[in-house]
Amino acid sequence: MSKSAKPGTEAAAASTSNFIRSHIEADLAAGKYAGRGWGGRPGDAGSHAAAPADPARIRTRFPPEPNGYLHLGHAKSICLNFGLAQHYGGACHLRFDDTNPEKEEQEYVDAIRDAVHWLGFDWGPHGYFASDYFDFMYEAAEYLIGSGHAYVDEQSAEDMRRNRGTLTEPGRPGPWRERPAAESLARFREMRAGKHPDGAMVLRAKIDMASPNINLRDPVIYRIRKATHHRTGDAWCIYPLYTYAHPIEDALERITHSICTLEFEDQRPFYDWLLGKLADGGLLARPLPQQIEFARLNLTYVVLSKRKLIQLVAERHVDGWDDPRMPTLAGARRRGYTPEGFRRFAERIGVSKADSWIDYSVLEDCMREHLNESAERRIAVLDPLKLVIDNYPEGKQEDCYAPNHPQKPELGRRAVPLTRELWIEREDFSENPPKGYFRLFPGNSVRLRYGYVVKCTGCDKDAQGNVTAVHCEYLPDTKSGTPGAESVKVKGNIHWLSAREAAEAEVRLYDRLFRTPHPGAGDRDFLLDLNPDSRKTVAARVESGLRSAAPGSCFQFERHGYFVADLADFRADAPVFNRAVTLRDSWGK
Numbered sequence: 001m002s003k004s005a006k007p008g009t010e011a012a013a014a015s016t017s018n019f020i021r022s023h024i025e026a027d028l029a030a031g032k033y034a035g036r037g038w039g040g041r042p043g044d045a046g047s048h049a050a051a052p053a054d055p056a057r058i059r060t061r062f063p064p065e066p067n068g069y070l071h072l073g074h075a076k077s078i079c080l081n082f083g084l085a086q087h088y089g090g091a092c093h094l095r096f097d098d099t100n101p102e103k104e105e106q107e108y109v110d111a112i113r114d115a116v117h118w119l120g121f122d123w124g125p126h127g128y129f130a131s132d133y134f135d136f137m138y139e140a141a142e143y144l145i146g147s148g149h150a151y152v153d154e155q156s157a158e159d160m161r162r163n164r165g166t167l168t169e170p171g172r173p174g175p176w177r178e179r180p181a182a183e184s185l186a187r188f189r190e191m192r193a194g195k196h197p198d199g200a201m202v203l204r205a206k207i208d209m210a211s212p213n214i215n216l217r218d219p220v221i222y223r224i225r226k227a228t229h230h231r232t233g234d235a236w237c238i239y240p241l242y243t244y245a246h247p248i249e250d251a252l253e254r255i256t257h258s259i260c261t262l263e264f265e266d267q268r269p270f271y272d273w274l275l276g277k278l279a280d281g282g283l284l285a286r287p288l289p290q291q292i293e294f295a296r297l298n299l300t301y302v303v304l305s306k307r308k309l310i311q312l313v314a315e316r317h318v319d320g321w322d323d324p325r326m327p328t329l330a331g332a333r334r335r336g337y338t339p340e341g342f343r344r345f346a347e348r349i350g351v352s353k354a355d356s357w358i359d360y361s362v363l364e365d366c367m368r369e370h371l372n373e374s375a376e377r378r379i380a381v382l383d384p385l386k387l388v389i390d391n392y393p394e395g396k397q398e399d400c401y402a403p404n405h406p407q408k409p410e411l412g413r414r415a416v417p418l419t420r421e422l423w424i425e426r427e428d429f430s431e432n433p434p435k436g437y438f439r440l441f442p443g444n445s446v447r448l449r450y451g452y453v454v455k456c457t458g459c460d461k462d463a464q465g466n467v468t469a470v471h472c473e474y475l476p477d478t479k480s481g482t483p484g485a486e487s488v489k490v491k492g493n494i495h496w497l498s499a500r501e502a503a504e505a506e507v508r509l510y511d512r513l514f515r516t517p518h519p520g521a522g523d524r525d526f527l528l529d530l531n532p533d534s535r536k537t538v539a540a541r542v543e544s545g546l547r548s549a550a551p552g553s554c555f556q557f558e559r560h561g562y563f564v565a566d567l568a569d570f571r572a573d574a575p576v577f578n579r580a581v582t583l584r585d586s587w588g589k
Ligand code: ATP
Pocket: 062, 063, 064, 065, 066, 072, 073, 074, 076, 077, 259, 260, 261, 295, 296, 297, 298, 304, 305, 306, 307
């Protein structure tokens, strides 16, 4: 059904220069923005836009609708828009497209701001709301009516749909299309004054009912909605449609490059028509913003539709918007994904005009790479089994030393206490080892990482035959870092923690939320593709120093993967860690 791309280095190199950058560079070379004023209206000193240092620079924007949390797809758009502004020394605005009063909430506004900041970007003084411009949008609508470019249509919704035509048939003018401007204006003012119920009439742009582009067949630009808006309250009972509001917002903020996803390509003629008409009428200043489309991010093993994400939360398939399995930025953060990982990912996948699917492992690789560079190493035993060193004195304790980062000696090392009783991974002992098993089994020797070589002597079992403890003896001359360390060669090297010193911790082993690459493909209910094993919780043992980990800090647990101290639930007396990503990709197999 789709192409799965796993970009390699060629794609990464290509992304540094892409068609959007070429476009911007051509505009800058042509001096397109030189001599431009500050604000979006002629002679405007920039009432809403605190002027950037140089108005000739580019301005982009990230325009989320505050009707849900940001997801992994938004990260691509944020990195692109803020990244371009950074690269060319321009500005990127954060603008909430709050033209739809029913679905929008302050909770989402706050979460979106948090997520953009977390990704490492800042809009400075350029934080706006579409609702900031409702007065201007209304004024512009009256201008369009007065100049013969818009009319109030009182057809029923069904008649409007019928008269719009289809992809193969032109539309037909409705009975109100040629009404006098004064009559439309009077009606429009009545709409605004609340004299008509929802749906009784709409304001439409008057363009071309026969256009091959259905978006130009007199699109609706205002509708009646008697709803309370999260910011403007009950000041308005008519609201502009997104397609009308968005170009105006861009123009008022003097956006130079309005970058959006491909599904808006067919809207571009309306975008240009509308801004052209308002500039002709002297309501907006030129040069006008231009819309550029790119392919949205499609990622395997996740869903990125807000409707579906809301459903996952509302029906409690997950624990909330920030559940570490959610493909939201709030979830990714709790999962232990990093802003640097996302920026690396955005660079690697690049931008193009062609829709494609990116394999989820590309995102995981980016996180793994960054975590490998940045996360300190620690030891955790996820499935603890006792190991008793029978020839090690009871009560004795000595320090072994483990590097905090093998590639970064400057991060130092820490002491890991060794005692007679240790915790090891249950899978590091086998009574009847399969061929090629180099870990503990009776008679075999392994190295206790950073410590001694030990020789396995046997095990204890309970009445059901389960192994309850493993016994061994250590070779005193073989301690790591001492001259005798290499005197005994062993093939296995296992990690361990002192049973007396280690801390108990809850470790949440997260896996992909969906078990199929294209959840809900075809007509299938996407919920049927949920992975029932996406979370497993274990009672682990971790180094005692991890009790004082800062929530949100990431570690590599040796041999296990990358983990983060849970932002919500971690407590010093009850540590909780989430697995961000395994050490290696195990899904491909
Ligand atoms: P939905 O359609 O699921 O409700 P949306 O994508 O329309 O959500 P918005 O809040 O309108 O959500 O998106 C804000 C910006 O993020 C838009 O400019 C949009 O183009 C961009 N965006 C959304 N999804 C993706 C994606 N998957 N890849 C890249 N950019 C995206």
